[in-house]
Amino acid sequence: MSQLHRLSSGGLIDRAKPLSFKFDGKTYQGFAGDTLASALLANDVQLVARSFKYHRPRGILTAGSEEPNALVELRQGARREPNVRATTAELYDGLIAQSQNRWPSLYFDFGAVNSLLSPFFAAGFYYKTFMWPTAFWEKVYEPLIRRAAGLGKPPVGDDPDTYEKAFAHCDLLVIGAGPAGLAAALAAGRSGARVILADEGPMLGGRLLSDRRIIGNQSGPDWVKATEAELASLPNVRIMPRTTIFGIYDHGVYGALERVNDHVATPPAHEPRQRAYRIYAKRAVLAAGAIERPHVFGNNDRPGVMLGLAMRSYINRYAVVPTKRVAIFTSSDEGYATAHDLIAAGASVQAIIDTRADATISAPNDIPHFKGARILRVLGNKQVQGVEIELKDGAIRILDCDGVAMSNGWNPAVHLTCHLGGRPVWDDKTNAFLPGNVPAGLSVAGAAQGHFGLKETLADGLRLGASIVDELGFKASGITTPDTDPESLAHTPLWRVKTSKGKCFVDFQHDVTDTDIELANREGFRSVEHMKRYTTLGMATDQGKTANISGLAILGEASGRKMAEVGTTIFRPPYTPVALGALAGHHVHKGFRPTRLTPSHQWAEEQGAVFMETGLWLRAQYFPKTKNESWLDAMIREVEITRSKVGVCDVSTLGKINLQGKDVGTFLDRVYTGTFSTLPVGKVRYGLMMREDGFVQDDGTTSRLSDNHWLMTTTTAGAGKVMAHLEFCHQVLWPELDIAFTSVTEQWAQYSIAGPHSRDVLIKLVDPQHGISNEAFPYMACGAITICNGIPARLFRISFSGEMAYEIGVSNRYGDALIRAIMDAGKEFGITPYGLEALSTMRIEKGHVAGSELNGQTTPRDLGLIKIVSQKKDCIGKHMSERPAMLAPDRPILVGLKPKNPKSKLTGGAHFLDKGAKPSLENDLGHMMSVAYSPMLKSWIGLGIVKRGRERIGETIRAVDFVRGTEFEVEICDPVFFDPEGVRIRG
Amino acid sequence: MRIPCPFCGPRDSQEFSFLGQAGLKRPDPNAPDAQMQFHDYVHIRDNKAGVTQELWLHANGCRSWIVVTRNTLTHEITGSEFASPQVKEAAQ
Numbered sequence A: 001m002s003q004l005h006r007l008s009s010g011g012l013i014d015r016a017k018p019l020s021f022k023f024d025g026k027t028y029q030g031f032a033g034d035t036l037a038s039a040l041l042a043n044d045v046q047l048v049a050r051s052f053k054y055h056r057p058r059g060i061l062t063a064g065s066e067e068p069n070a071l072v073e074l075r076q077g078a079r080r081e082p083n084v085r086a087t088t089a090e091l092y093d094g095l096i097a098q099s100q101n102r103w104p105s106l107y108f109d110f111g112a113v114n115s116l117l118s119p120f121f122a123a124g125f126y127y128k129t130f131m132w133p134t135a136f137w138e139k140v141y142e143p144l145i146r147r148a149a150g151l152g153k154p155p156v157g158d159d160p161d162t163y164e165k166a167f168a169h170c171d172l173l174v175i176g177a178g179p180a181g182l183a184a185a186l187a188a189g190r191s192g193a194r195v196i197l198a199d200e201g202p203m204l205g206g207r208l209l210s211d212r213r214i215i216g217n218q219s220g221p222d223w224v225k226a227t228e229a230e231l232a233s234l235p236n237v238r239i240m241p242r243t244t245i246f247g248i249y250d251h252g253v254y255g256a257l258e259r260v261n262d263h264v265a266t267p268p269a270h271e272p273r274q275r276a277y278r279i280y281a282k283r284a285v286l287a288a289g290a291i292e293r294p295h296v297f298g299n300n301d302r303p304g305v306m307l308g309l310a311m312r313s314y315i316n317r318y319a320v321v322p323t324k325r326v327a328i329f330t331s332s333d334e335g336y337a338t339a340h341d342l343i344a345a346g347a348s349v350q351a352i353i354d355t356r357a358d359a360t361i362s363a364p365n366d367i368p369h370f371k372g373a374r375i376l377r378v379l380g381n382k383q384v385q386g387v388e389i390e391l392k393d394g395a396i397r398i399l400d401c402d403g404v405a406m407s408n409g410w411n412p413a414v415h416l417t418c419h420l421g422g423r424p425v426w427d428d429k430t431n432a433f434l435p436g437n438v439p440a441g442l443s444v445a446g447a448a449q450g451h452f453g454l455k456e457t458l459a460d461g462l463r464l465g466a467s468i469v470d471e472l473g474f475k476a477s478g479i480t481t482p483d484t485d486p487e488s489l490a491h492t493p494l495w496r497v498k499t500s501k502g503k504c505f506v507d508f509q510h511d512v513t514d515t516d517i518e519l520a521n522r523e524g525f526r527s528v529e530h531m532k533r534y535t536t537l538g539m540a541t542d543q544g545k546t547a548n549i550s551g552l553a554i555l556g557e558a559s560g561r562k563m564a565e566v567g568t569t570i571f572r573p574p575y576t577p578v579a580l581g582a583l584a585g586h587h588v589h590k591g592f593r594p595t596r597l598t599p600s601h602q603w604a605e606e607q608g609a610v611f612m613e614t615g616l617w618l619r620a621q622y623f624p625k626t627k628n629e630s631w632l633d634a635m636i637r638e639v640e641i642t643r644s645k646v647g648v649c650d651v652s653t654l655g656k657i658n659l660q661g662k663d664v665g666t667f668l669d670r671v672y673t674g675t676f677s678t679l680p681v682g683k684v685r686y687g688l689m690m691r692e693d694g695f696v697q698d699d700g701t702t703s704r705l706s707d708n709h710w711l712m713t714t715t716t717a718g719a720g721k722v723m724a725h726l727e728f729c730h731q732v733l734w735p736e737l738d739i740a741f742t743s744v745t746e747q748w749a750q751y752s753i754a755g756p757h758s759r760d761v762l763i764k765l766v767d768p769q770h771g772i773s774n775e776a777f778p779y780m781a782c783g784a785i786t787i788c789n790g791i792p793a794r795l796f797r798i799s800f801s802g803e804m805a806y807e808i809g810v811s812n813r814y815g816d817a818l819i820r821a822i823m824d825a826g827k828e829f830g831i832t833p834y835g836l837e838a839l840s841t842m843r844i845e846k847g848h849v850a851g852s853e854l855n856g857q858t859t860p861r862d863l864g865l866i867k868i869v870s871q872k873k874d875c876i877g878k879h880m881s882e883r884p885a886m887l888a889p890d891r892p893i894l895v896g897l898k899p900k901n902p903k904s905k906l907t908g909g910a911h912f913l914d915k916g917a918k919p920s921l922e923n924d925l926g927h928m929m930s931v932a933y934s935p936m937l938k939s940w941i942g943l944g945i946v947k948r949g950r951e952r953i954g955e956t957i958r959a960v961d962f963v964r965g966t967e968f969e970v971e972i973c974d975p976v977f978f979d980p981e982g983v984r985i986r987g
Numbered sequence B: 001m002r003i004p005c006p007f008c009g010p011r012d013s014q015e016f017s018f019l020g021q022a023g024l025k026r027p028d029p030n031a032p033d034a035q036m037q038f039h040d041y042v043h044i045r046d047n048k049a050g051v052t053q054e055l056w057l058h059a060n061g062c063r064s065w066i067v068v069t070r071n072t073l074t075h076e077i078t079g080s081e082f083a084s085p086q087v088k089e090a091a092q
């Protein structure tokens, strides 16, 4: 039999759309418009979860996002989502959900034995029990706790769905589309102001969908429908259902999560599952309503115990009678509304147990009515089977029932008002914490402000909506508050039933009881912040939405303080949990790290190049000749051919900055260690750039193309940082300099042609009017030329490899054509393309520093480059790099390292020790920075820093690598391994 | 958080990168105690709680270095201007 607890008519569900779903493997039926919770209740499924610590059977407490108990795993496999609140999960056809935190089954849970051990699980349990030995924490305690006290399991595999980030702007953001929010949006929308109305639920209306109310001459849901229709007709109003405003940030920025496709099995093609918004709003109205308070009494967590409004919500909105024989436990006149709705739905109200002896409201029909009474405990385990009550005169009675509906007043949903540090203030009149100092630009309306009556809520919304848009320069008009049916709101909260029997839960999700709070108080954790952390009250995924205020009241009672003195902890974003995927949006995988390709990429692919990532760039690592050629063999071949004939390498990824203006020379003198203002037109100079703290940040070459036109190159990785640094130097330090510069990295394709035949290749490409003989275009010359019949190009006679070499740059659209032309021209000379491995090997053979040496911890002196720090002028970092300790002879300095056995494969990161010295900080001599196999020396070689290294050339030390488990004897040598006189470079 | 860029208008803070305290004067490199002055210039900061002047780069925008007046206790931003007086003048 299906849906035994479903009413035959009424509700806001669509009976024409039946849906089938599975919970714990069993198939059930529900209707469109159901939540998983309402559909489970329609099928009389009361037991849906096990609690966190004690594994107690739990049911459904609420009908909203504040739900602490009914957490389930939704969907399966890679789409499995743990800790989904069944009360907000919209039902769809084929939905699959599992209960969690139980083994082997929900009905028989082995972990429930924790309940018997509960004396050991009291407040502070973790701190007291798992203190030490420290070594036990990682291996024993933590896995044990995680297995026993976990919430749901994470999904397996990559999330197959996509998420988006989006931005929205408005004059007024209305948070919550209950009566106050709808009224505010209407008043503001009619004025023409740009309004966004967001609500976490799929339907607008909030409480009006749950209660039987009259507005004007319409039912609540009809008034909602009419209001929504008018709002939808206004082009300046945007309605965002299924959208939670989860956080308020500085300067009117609101975080919102739109659940675009959580209500279907899989999102349609090209649609995201969720979308995270940043909403920029000039003003906002918080109309988040209020959350009903549970009572704290014995076994108040049994399935069948429910909040009064939740009970009414299931009856009126979902046409489901959760339980059919209900005891009403109330400290408020609203409990009587629950009784009326239950009776109207054909259920039996077994009794109204009103904690107020002086309640003036009368009970419907001839229902047993106990004033000044209280429930001591719930009977039954997996379902309420009765309650034990204490009457006003002390008499004890057992009452038969299968459900309890609690009404203990309201906690305004002030959460968002705390996000920028606001503290709620206790109000004795409404018995509630009301918004304190709220964020700039935010106003609070309706129940969130403690205005619980429907008429005052509507009036509140209309008034605020209108006054805010007036302040923003719009004109609100035609606003009158409609009449509503009478209501009775009197209440006197009862914070707990002190004479209870059994466990009295305050925080259902974290299994915190009233005695835990008393214990915390006894042990001195009297500040709310201390009590919270000691008991973990309010620290579960629901942030204690139903728990905190009762907890504070009990702490106040235990410590003899009033609520206002106790104060409250504050709430932080997010209001409800937000998936990390939604915050990441499309910034995952390559969307997070896009790939940058050089102009020769396609050509390199055609050559079978193996690529590697350097920053975002994909660069050719080596060009294997055959499938089986290893990187080492390919590198050796590429180096040997380049050094004996000619090779070509794509260097387009180097940062390039175009500088112009009459003061560029002066500027360069100040940012580089060397002097550039004296550089003649048509010449290139190597430059070293320090940070102001004296450490090297980058190096490169700068060319003077004309009097006022210069071109700087930076390392591939340093390009962005150098640009920002130069902008700082210009805009902040020396704005008076007449210069302008811009990055042209992507505009130019650049190739290095190196080797004894490099000029022979080049001559075939360069148009004949440009002389490039050794005399006309010597080492470190540069100039604008044309190639291949008139294509503009720039030529630089610079070398990283130590060979006679040229770098030739063309507009990047000619990059592909140029590499092909170079290869054609070089064919007769046996040209080879070479990749990063060969590039790196050749620079290490030449002792040139690069990324591993320019690691932000080395000074020019450490790199052996003190000679290119001009002593005739100041530059960025000069003074700091010359402090005594920075120049101390003991400070490690760059040297070359050669293994005693040429086959010893050196490793970067190995530390240097003297022979016989124990590995210790005091004995550490420095470390290896770069290594390569040198085809020229037929040996592994390395560059590293060694204490007093330059004085110890020729000595033998040990290179010890504990990570890779190697140790080699190495000889300290000059960092320039190959052609130390630099004969080859000058051709 | 939003930062008003004097060139682009109010923009999301994720477009900017932060450097630190504004208004520091790079010492005279020829001063007799220049090394000590540079030490203070590089390392010593007021670290004020309250209204501060900070350097931000509108990195994913107009690439202006700007001086933002921000209260570190409230995050309130009460002003921003170009760090370079020349740019400020040209913008007017």
Ligand SMILES: [Zn+2]
Pocket (backbone or CB within 6 Å): B005, B006, B007, B008, B009, B058, B061, B062, B063, B064
């Ligand atoms: Zn800007």
